[in-house]
Amino acid sequence: MNAEQAKKEILALSEKINYYNEQYYQQNRSEISDYEFDQLLEKLISLENDFPDLKYPDSPSQRVGGTITKNFETVYHTYPMLSLGNTYSREDLEDFDGRVKKALGEDKYRYFCELKFDGVALSMTYENGLLVRGVTRGDGTRGDNITENVRTIRSLPLRISAEDVPVVFEVRGEAFMPRDVFRQLNLEREDIGEEPYANARNTTSGTLKMQDSATVASRKLDCFLYSVLGDDLPFTTHAEGIKWMESVGFHISPTYRLCESMEEVLQYIEEWREKRKELPLETDGIVIKVNDLGQQEQLGFTAKSPRWAIAYKYKAENAATRLRSITYQVGRTGAITPVAELEPVLLAGTTVKRASLHNANEIARLDLRVGDMVFVEKGGDIIPKVTGVELTSRLDDSEPVNYITQCPECGTELIRREGEAQHYCPNTDGCPPQIKGRIEHFIQRKAMDIDSLGEKTIAQLFDEGLVRTPADLYDLTFEQILSLEGFKEKGTENLIGGINKSREVPFENVLFALGIRYVGRTVAAKLAEHFRNIDSLMAASEEELVSVPEIGERIAQSVRSFFSADQHRQEMERLKSAGLNLEMGEVENTQVSDVLDGKTFVISGVFQDYERDELKDLIRNYGGKVVSSISGKLNYLVAGEKMGPAKREKAEKLGIPILSEQEFTSMINQANVQE
Ligand code: IVH
Numbered sequence: 001m002n003a004e005q006a007k008k009e010i011l012a013l014s015e016k017i018n019y020y021n022e023q024y025y026q027q028n029r030s031e032i033s034d035y036e037f038d039q040l041l042e043k044l045i046s047l048e049n050d051f052p053d054l055k056y057p058d059s060p061s062q063r064v065g066g067t068i069t070k071n072f073e074t075v076y077h078t079y080p081m082l083s084l085g086n087t088y089s090r091e092d093l094e095d096f097d098g099r100v101k102k103a104l105g106e107d108k109y110r111y112f113c114e115l116k117f118d119g120v121a122l123s124m125t126y127e128n129g130l131l132v133r134g135v136t137r138g139d140g141t142r143g144d145n146i147t148e149n150v151r152t153i154r155s156l157p158l159r160i161s162a163e164d165v166p167v168v169f170e171v172r173g174e175a176f177m178p179r180d181v182f183r184q185l186n187l188e189r190e191d192i193g194e195e196p197y198a199n200a201r202n203t204t205s206g207t208l209k210m211q212d213s214a215t216v217a218s219r220k221l222d223c224f225l226y227s228v229l230g231d232d233l234p235f236t237t238h239a240e241g242i243k244w245m246e247s248v249g250f251h252i253s254p255t256y257r258l259c260e261s262m263e264e265v266l267q268y269i270e271e272w273r274e275k276r277k278e279l280p281l282e283t284d285g286i287v288i289k290v291n292d293l294g295q296q297e298q299l300g301f302t303a304k305s306p307r308w309a310i311a312y313k314y315k316a317e318n319a320a321t322r323l324r325s326i327t328y329q330v331g332r333t334g335a336i337t338p339v340a341e342l343e344p345v346l347l348a349g350t351t352v353k354r355a356s357l358h359n360a361n362e363i364a365r366l367d368l369r370v371g372d373m374v375f376v377e378k379g380g381d382i383i384p385k386v387t388g389v390e391l392t393s394r395l396d397d398s399e400p401v402n403y404i405t406q407c408p409e410c411g412t413e414l415i416r417r418e419g420e421a422q423h424y425c426p427n428t429d430g431c432p433p434q435i436k437g438r439i440e441h442f443i444q445r446k447a448m449d450i451d452s453l454g455e456k457t458i459a460q461l462f463d464e465g466l467v468r469t470p471a472d473l474y475d476l477t478f479e480q481i482l483s484l485e486g487f488k489e490k491g492t493e494n495l496i497g498g499i500n501k502s503r504e505v506p507f508e509n510v511l512f513a514l515g516i517r518y519v520g521r522t523v524a525a526k527l528a529e530h531f532r533n534i535d536s537l538m539a540a541s542e543e544e545l546v547s548v549p550e551i552g553e554r555i556a557q558s559v560r561s562f563f564s565a566d567q568h569r570q571e572m573e574r575l576k577s578a579g580l581n582l583e584m585g586e587v588e589n590t591q592v593s594d595v596l597d598g599k600t601f602v603i604s605g606v607f608q609d610y611e612r613d614e615l616k617d618l619i620r621n622y623g624g625k626v627v628s629s630i631s632g633k634l635n636y637l638v639a640g641e642k643m644g645p646a647k648r649e650k651a652e653k654l655g656i657p658i659l660s661e662q663e664f665t666s667m668i669n670q671a672n673v674q675e
Helices: 003-026 034-050 060-064 090-104 179-191 200-208 213-218 238-247 262-278 293-299 360-366 432-443 455-463 478-482 489-504 507-513 521-531 534-539 542-546 553-564 566-577 612-621 645-653 661-674
Strands: 074-076 111-117 120-127 130-136 142-144 168-176 222-229 257-259 283-290 309-313 317-330 336-347 350-356 373-378 385-389 600-604 636-639 658-660
Touching (some): 003 034, 034 060, 060 213, 090 262, 090 283, 111 222, 111 238, 111 262, 111 309, 120 200, 168 200, 179 200, 200 213, 222 238, 262 283, 283 293, 317 432, 336 373, 350 385, 432 455, 432 507, 478 489, 507 534, 521 534, 534 553, 534 566, 542 553, 600 612, 600 645, 636 661, 645 658, 658 661
Parallel strands (some): 600 636, 636 658
Antiparallel strands (some): 074 142, 120 130, 120 168, 130 142, 168 222, 283 309, 317 336, 317 373, 336 350, 373 385
16 A cells, blocks of 8 residues: 555544544444444554554544553643532522622623533643643642543544634543443453442542553543633633534533523522433532623632632432441452441431441541441442541540451451552462352353352352362262252252353353453453463463563463462363363464464565565464564564654664565565475
């Protein structure tokens, strides 16, 4: 492909991707699958790598991240990012309305109502239509420049291509992680043995401060905009600004309303009290803004907040109850979670008896004592939380909580790794909930899919001393199962049938089922694909592991340490004998020679005798591997015409041999001569 063709293709791909993106975020429709979308994006990225001059600043490939920022630069806001005064009652709102009325005299005014989104405030600057800067609120005067991370928010336009776009303007809004994305993220974390995140807001905040923008991209953040600022903007009301943002492609929550009076505002508040729970993010109230911008100016600001706007906060549903005791749960990975055992109390329609306390730091932060009256709240999190202590009614003889030092299940001394909030029980192979937890993980649908086996039966099998590791399941006899309480012939047959059937699940499922820390389903699939069978994986060094795309050091270390333990190696032998799938299904072998055995290649530019895919296949057929980026470990760069100068420079700097098309051909021909 020449540069001209590449340019055409890049523009066509970008247009397509932008179209699907807009469909998804503005119209809530997806015409293609996620997979197809990713394929388009991958194609674009690969073309841009080959023709770096054609990588435009508003290319949708910017969304996938890939930059590492060690320290975010501090930048001053052009206009300070203020906060809002809060109210909780009708009276407060009427007082606010009274102040507005008094200041505006005879003038008629209207209120623009929006929901108060509970995310992370961001400010984005556009110059000549291009997104040039994304900054956090910081202290209101200065924030962190997190542009690279902000670019990964797919609903945020990288370029505004409407007519009459102001040369410079700033938009502000609230970044958030949609509920379903947050839920999925936590499921994945549980899969790899990590503690789930406590709530979407903090997760969003943490995500936006990550150094690797590729990780940020994978977190699928979204952003609702709620204001547009700039010198000499053509709007006279807030509503016009919102409508304009909507029309040029910003994501605006369709929940706003222009109200004629405080009466209508109060109606709006009531309407959204319950309905807001169906929105894709947490909201904690509404924001009421005087609509006319001239009137806003007339009203002005106090030191901290505008006099033309106010936030009405919905009272979180909470209740006071007594803390009876603190118990401690032990998870599959040995993580200890303290739980508040409460005197039952009615909260938002359900009786609450327990609330998670997360870790020792949280207990210290709340200064919690057994016997205290505590406040429990049900926010967006499904599990209620303890938000505070009623200190005035604290009993005189109460004492600070002594966090446990030994595992409540097996008595082993707990450990706390440096930098982690959680305590762990290190007795991995002897602690009952850890053993049972691993079996539960092993049999789940996404893993070995033994649906005839549940938590209760696992406990029975454990108590009877029949099952300690997954391999024990495959040694169970009909008689052993039949002897369990509640089991008749039919149930026994079912269970045996389910266990037998699991022998057929693919290798990648088995790998995930093992419960190796940090090896979730995606990672398991990548490892299975690369190493093809358990023996090669077990033999792989940390270095080989990290050479697999998307496998980092943390995963590599965890895999290494898992397979270097004797008992795990024995377990693998037993699973092998039990007939589990510990290798990938056969793929058609097209390899004709091993002359390039183990060598890695990057191909770049255009070639006379080969199409790119043809070249890739050739390399593979001769035993080599095609990778996408140039690193110190690369063996060869095959350079076609029009290869970007940056690539050549990088390869030269790292001392990587650069092969011309002819040199590559003769390398392969040598193999043909030898054979
Ligand atoms: S307007 C002068 N509108 O609330 C401040 N803010 O306490 C004007 N927020 O930092 C802000 N939803 O992060 C505005 N619809 C909305 C909002 C909203 C959430 C946040 C924002 C701001 C904080 C102010």
